[in-house]
Amino acid sequence: MQHVKANDAVSLPAALDVSAVNHSYGQKQVLSDVSFSIAPGRFTVLLGLNGAGKTTLFSLISHLYNTRRGAIRIFGHDISREPGEALRLLGIVFQARTLDLDLSVYQNLSYHASLHGIGRREAVSRIKTLLGQIGMSDRLYDKARSLSGGQMRRVEIVRALLHRPPLLLLDEATVGLDIQSRAEILATIRQLVVTDGISVFWATHLIDEVEDSDHVVILHKGKVLADGRVDDVVHSCGVNSIGEAFAMLSGVASVPAGGGSQ
Amino acid sequence: MTFQSATGRIPAGTTVEHGFSLRQYLVCLKGILVREGLRFLNQRERFVSSLVRPLLWLFVFAAGFRQVLGVSIIPPYKTYVLYEVYITPGLCGMILLFSGMQSSLSMVYDREMGNMRTLLVSPFPRWFLLVSKLLAGVTVSILQVYAFLAIAWFWDVTPPWTGYLLILPALFLSGMMLCSLGMLLSSMIKQLENFAGIMNFVIFPMYFASPALYPLWRIQESSPLLHKICLANPFTYAVELIRFALYGQIDWGSLMVVVAFTVLFLGGAILAYDPSNGLLSRKQDTGGNA
Numbered sequence: 001m002q003h004v005k006a007n008d009a010v011s012l013p014a015a016l017d018v019s020a021v022n023h024s025y026g027q028k029q030v031l032s033d034v035s036f037s038i039a040p041g042r043f044t045v046l047l048g049l050n051g052a053g054k055t056t057l058f059s060l061i062s063h064l065y066n067t068r069r070g071a072i073r074i075f076g077h078d079i080s081r082e083p084g085e086a087l088r089l090l091g092i093v094f095q096a097r098t099l100d101l102d103l104s105v106y107q108n109l110s111y112h113a114s115l116h117g118i119g120r121r122e123a124v125s126r127i128k129t130l131l132g133q134i135g136m137s138d139r140l141y142d143k144a145r146s147l148s149g150g151q152m153r154r155v156e157i158v159r160a161l162l163h164r165p166p167l168l169l170l171d172e173a174t175v176g177l178d179i180q181s182r183a184e185i186l187a188t189i190r191q192l193v194v195t196d197g198i199s200v201f202w203a204t205h206l207i208d209e210v211e212d213s214d215h216v217v218i219l220h221k222g223k224v225l226a227d228g229r230v231d232d233v234v235h236s237c238g239v240n241s242i243g244e245a246f247a248m249l250s251g252v253a254s255v256p257a258g259g260g261s262q
Numbered sequence: 263m264t265f266q267s268a269t270g271r272i273p274a275g276t277t278v279e280h281g282f283s284l285r286q287y288l289v290c291l292k293g294i295l296v297r298e299g300l301r302f303l304n305q306r307e308r309f310v311s312s313l314v315r316p317l318l319w320l321f322v323f324a325a326g327f328r329q330v331l332g333v334s335i336i337p338p339y340k341t342y343v344l345y346e347v348y349i350t351p352g353l354c355g356m357i358l359l360f361s362g363m364q365s366s367l368s369m370v371y372d373r374e375m376g377n378m379r380t381l382l383v384s385p386f387p388r389w390f391l392l393v394s395k396l397l398a399g400v401t402v403s404i405l406q407v408y409a410f411l412a413i414a415w416f417w418d419v420t421p422p423w424t425g426y427l428l429i430l431p432a433l434f435l436s437g438m439m440l441c442s443l444g445m446l447l448s449s450m451i452k453q454l455e456n457f458a459g460i461m462n463f464v465i466f467p468m469y470f471a472s473p474a475l476y477p478l479w480r481i482q483e484s485s486p487l488l489h490k491i492c493l494a495n496p497f498t499y500a501v502e503l504i505r506f507a508l509y510g511q512i513d514w515g516s517l518m519v520v521v522a523f524t525v526l527f528l529g530g531a532i533l534a535y536d537p538s539n540g541l542l543s544r545k546q547d548t549g550g551n552a
Contacts, residue, residue, distance in 0.1 A: 062379075062383045063382075064379060064382055064383065066536075083385070083388075084280075084281070084282075084385040084386070084387065085280060085385070086385075087383055087384065087385035088385045090383070092383055094376055094379055096379075097376060098376040098377055098380050099377075100297070100301070100377055102301060102304040103297070103300055103301070103304070107297070107300060110293070111293050111294075111296070111380075112380060113293070114289050114290050114292060114293020114294070114296075115290055115293060115294075115380065115384035115386065115391075116290075116384065117282050117283075117285075117290055117386070118289065119285070119289055120289075159380075
C-alpha cells in the first residue's frame with residue numbers, strides 16, 4: 001500500500017481538519033494515524049469498504065466518541081476543547097435511520113430545532129421552507145413511520161440543515177435506497193455545495209458516487225491511502241479510474257459500484 | 263428535490279457564537295420535555311401498564327393481606343392504618359422505580375436505533391442534555407403517580423390534602439434518583455437484550471428489600487440480615503421520604519440519603535455519557551459499522 005497526497009493546497013481554516021487521529025475498541029485498532037483536511041465549499045468523498053472505519057471516524061468528528069489521540073477541528077474549533085462551537089457548525093446524517101417513527105415529521109424536525117436552541121416560530125418557518133423545497137410539505141404532520149426510505153432520508157437531510165451548518169456530514173446516506181432516490185439525494189447534496197457554498201463530507205463505499213471533480217479521501221482498514229482531487233489521485237496511481245486507483249492502493253480485487261438498492 | 267439557498271449560507275470562517283442564552287437553554291429543555299411527553303402519549307399502553315401494576319398490588323395483594331398484616335402505629339401514622347394505606351407510598355415508589363428503569367430502557371433502545379445520537383450531537387453541554395432528559399422522564403413518572411393516587415383515593419386511601427402537594431418534591435427527588443440510576447445503568451448495557459437482567463438483578467431486589475411492603479421493624483424481627491440489606495438500599499429512603507411527605511412531614515435522614523444518591527448516580531451517568539470519559543467509545547454500540 002502507498003499513501004498518495006495529491007493535493008496539499010488547503011485554505012485555512014479548513015472546514016474539517018483531521019490530524020493524526022487514532023482510535024481503538026479495546027485491543028482492536030480501527031483508525032491509525034488518520035490525517036486529512038477538507039477545504040470550505042467543497043464536496044469531499046470518504047471512500048472505503050464496509051469496516052474501513054468510516055462510521056468510527058464520523059463518531060469522532062461528531063463528538064459521540066472522544067478523540068483520545070490526535071485532533072479534529074471544524075472551522076478551527078477543536079471538537080474536544082470546544083464541542084459546542086464545533087457542533088453548531090456541523091449537520092449530520094447518520095447511516096442508521098434516526099427519526100423517531102412514532103412522531104410526525106414536524107415533531108421530529110422541531111425536536112431537532114430545539115436541540116439547537118431555535119425557537120418555535122423560527123423553527124416552523126425553516127421547516128416549512130425546507131420541506132417545501134423537497135416537495136414534502138404535504139407530509140408535515142404524517143408519522144415518520146409512514147414515509148418511504150427515500151423520504152425518511154430527505155427528512156433527515158432537512159433536519160441536518162435546520163440549524164444552517166456550513167459543514168454537512170453524511171454517512172452512507174444512500175444505503176438501502178433505490179437508484180432514483182440515490183441519484184436525487186446525491187444531486188441535492190451536490191447542489192448545496194454550489195448554491196450555498198456548504199462543505200460536504202460524504203462517506204460511501206460505492207465508487208459510482210464519486211465524480212472526477214470531487215475531493216476524495218480513501219480509507220482502508222483504518223488508514224488513509226489517498227487524499228486529493230479524484231483526477232489527481234487517479235493520475236498519481238497511473239490508472240484510468242478511481243475504482244482502479246482504489247483497487248490498486250488497497251489491494252482489493254473488486255470495488256462495489258452501487259447501481260441498485262443495497 | 264431542490265434546495266434554494268436552503269442553509270441560509272454561513273460563509274466559511276465566520277465567527278461562531280459562543281455559548282447559549284438562557285432562552286435557548288429553555289427552548290432546548292422544552293423540546294426534550296415535549297418529545298418525552300409525546301412519546302408517552304403515543305404509547306398509551308405504557309401509561310396503562312404503569313398504573314395496572316401498582317393498582318393490582320393495591321386492589322388484590324393488599325386486600326388479601328389486610329387481615330394478616332395490620333400495621334401498628336409507626337411514624338408518620340398517628341393511628342393504626344390499613345395495609346393498603348401503608349403500602350401506597352411504596353407503590354408510588356414502585357411507579358417511580360419502574361418508570362426510571364423504563365426510561366433507561368428507552369435510552370438503550372434509542373442508542374441501538376440511533377435516536378440517541380440526535381440528542382448527543384446537540385451543541386448544548388452534555389450534562390444539560392442528560393439532566394433535561396432526566397427531568398422529562400421524572401415529569402412523566404410524577405404524572406403517573408398522581409393518576410395512581412387519584413384512583414387510590416376511591417379505595418379509601420385518603421391522605422390529607424396538603425400531602426398531595428407536599429409529596430411533589432419528594433416524588434421529584436426520588437424520581438431523579440431512580441431515573442439517574444436508570445441512566446447510569448443504560449450506559450453500561452450494550453444491548454437491549456441485556457435489560458432483562460436489570461429487571462431481575464436491580465428492580466425486583468430494590469423493591470422487595472425495602473419498606474415498600476412491610477415496615478422495617480417487621481423485617482428486622484424476621485431477618486436482621488435482610489434489614490441490613492434494606493438499610494443499604496437507596497429505594498428504602500425514597501419510600502420513606504414519600505411516606506412522610508404524604509402525611510405532611512419531612513424525614514430528614516431519608517432526604518439526605520436520597521439527595522446523596524441522586525448526586526452519585528447522576529454524576530456517574532454524566533461521566534459515563536461524557537465522551538471525554540470514553541466509556542461508550544470503548545464499545546461499538548451506537549448502531550453503525552466500524
